[in-house]
Amino acid sequence: MxxxxxxxxxxxxxxxxxxxxxxATLSADRVVHGLYDQPAVRDAVVARWGDAVRDGDGVDRRAIAARVFGDDAERVWLEGLLWPRVGKAIDAWHAEQERRRPPPPxxxxxxxxxxxxxxxxxxxxxxxxxxxxxxxxxxxxxxxxxxxxxxxxxxxxxxxxxxxxxxxxxxxxxxxxxxxxxxxxxxxxxx
Incomplete structure (x- = not known):
C-alpha cells in the first residue's frame, strides 16, 4: 500500500x-537519506554541485534542497539519480516483507x-x-x-x-x- x-x-x-x-512500514524519505550515504550517490551529488553540498563524509541535505528548490532542471536531475534507486530499495524491502510468516496485515x-x-x-x-x-x-x-x-x-x-x-x-x-x-x-x- x-x-x-x-x-x-x-x-x-x-x-x-x-x-x-x-x-510493515517504510518511509521513502528515509530510503533517500540512506542513499545519500552511498558513495555513488554522494559522489554524483558533489560532482554536480561541488563541496558546498558536502558535509564531512556525507552530504548536507539542506544545501541540496536549496539547489533544487525552484530550479526544475536541478530537481529533475536529482530525481533521475534518486528515484530509480528508491524504487529498487522499495521492491527489495517489499519482497522481504512478503516472505514474513505470519505476514503483516x-x-x-x-x-x-x-x-x-x-x-x-x-x-x-x-x-x-x-x-x-x-x-x-x-x-x-x-x-x-x-x-x-x-x-x-x-x-x-x-x-x-x-x-x-x-x-x-x-x-x-x-x-x-x-x-x-x-x-x-x-x-x-x-x-
Whole structure:
C-alpha cells in the first residue's frame, strides 16, 4: 500500500500509527537519506554541485534542497539519480516483507510524491492523508519548513491526491482518531 498526502498533513504520524497496528512500514524519505550515504550517490551529488553540498563524509541535505528548490532542471536531475534507486530499495524491502510468516496485515510505504513520481502503479492500494490548510500551515511552521505554498509548488494539491487515492484519511483530529480511521482502512483492505 502506498501512503501519501500533502506536506504537513500527517503522513509520518499515519505511518507510525499503521506500524502500531501491525503493518510493515517504510518511509521513502528515509530510503533517500540512506542513499545519500552511498558513495555513488554522494559522489554524483558533489560532482554536480561541488563541496558546498558536502558535509564531512556525507552530504548536507539542506544545501541540496536549496539547489533544487525552484530550479526544475536541478530537481529533475536529482530525481533521475534518486528515484530509480528508491524504487529498487522499495521492491527489495517489499519482497522481504512478503516472505514474513505470519505476514503483516499490510505492507505500507510512505511516498510523499507518490503520484508525482508515478510510483502509485507499484501498489495494490493507495491512501492519501489530508488535513485542513490551517493545521498544515501551523505544523509546517513548527517544523521550520516555511509556508505550505512555498514548499508544495511542485506537488499535486492535497485535494488532487485525495481524488487519485483509493482511500482518504482526514487528519484534523487527535492521534486516536487518526488511528481509528486507519484501522477502518485496514479492515476494508483485509476484509
Amino acid at each position: 502506498g501512503l501519501t498526502g500533502g506536506m504537513a498533513a500527517g503522513k509520518s504520524e499515519a505511518l507510525a500509527a499503521l506500524e502500531r497496528l501491525g503493518a 499490510a505492507i505500507v510505504v510512505e511516498v510523499p510524491l507518490l503520484f508525482e513520481a508515478g510510483m502509485d502503479a507499484l501498489f495494490d492500494a493507495t491512501i492519501a492523508v489530508v488535513a485542513d490548510d490551517a493545521v498544515r500551515a501551523e505544523l509546517a511552521a513548527a517544523r521550520g519548513l516555511g509556508t505550505v505554498d512555498e514548499r508544495t509548488a511542485r506537488q499535486l494539491p492535497q485535494a488532487d491526491k485525495a481524488r487519485r487515492a483509493d482511500h482518504v484519511v482526514v487528519n484534523s483530529g487527535t492521534l486516536t482518531e487518526l488511528e481509528r480511521s486507519l484501522t477502518e482502512v485496514l479492515a476494508k483492505l483485509n476484509g
